[in-house]
Amino acid sequence: MRPNDLLWLFFVFSATVSQATAAGLHDALTAVNIANLLFTLCQLLCGVLVQPTALPRFCTFLYRVSPVTYFMGAWSAPPSPTPPLRCAAVDLLHIPWPTAAQNHSTASCGTYLAPYIQRAGGRVLRPNTTAAAGENCIFCPVTDMNTMLAQLGIEVGMRWRDLGPFAVYLIMNIAGIFGLYWLTRGRRAS
Secondary structure, eight states: OOOOHHHHHHHHHHHHHHHHHHHHHHOOOHHHHHHHHHHHHHHTTSSSOOOGGSSOHHHHHHHHOOHHHHHHHHOOOOSOOOOOOOOOOOGEEOOOOOOOHHHOOEEEEEEEHHHHHHOOEEESSSSSSSSGGGOOOESSOOOHHHHHTTTOOTTTOOOHHHHHHHHHHHHHHHHHHHHHHHIIIHHOOO
């Protein structure tokens, strides 16, 4: 499934949420406000603006039940072989040597930043640069898309897994349109 198809499904989802809300209420203004509140909560708690680990406990529950979480996982999941990323000039970090390392001119940028790279990832552009050369270490904090998306809980190959719950939410919205309409208006007519 192409990203454009997923975007179309997202528009259908947002339309069905609005229709299901309007089907259950008699006042259009109230329906618009409630649908807007639901949609805003779904967007805020989908794990993109705030990482799931930084959310309060109750909001973590809302993160799990938010349909936009699964849409973002399906839409943002990269293809299986991800190409390496290159940092632009503005993304590069120029890390100065500490004064203790300047006294040991044999230390290189690669050995100096190796412990950090093992924990957080990244890449040194000129790993053999030493403190004696008088240059800063140049560091690119992101090397591949997988590391960057893993911080958001999005994994390679999970597009279809995340598309399933999103499709279930879409079907529930359509059933909700007819069910809420019948509960609020249909029973009175019969």
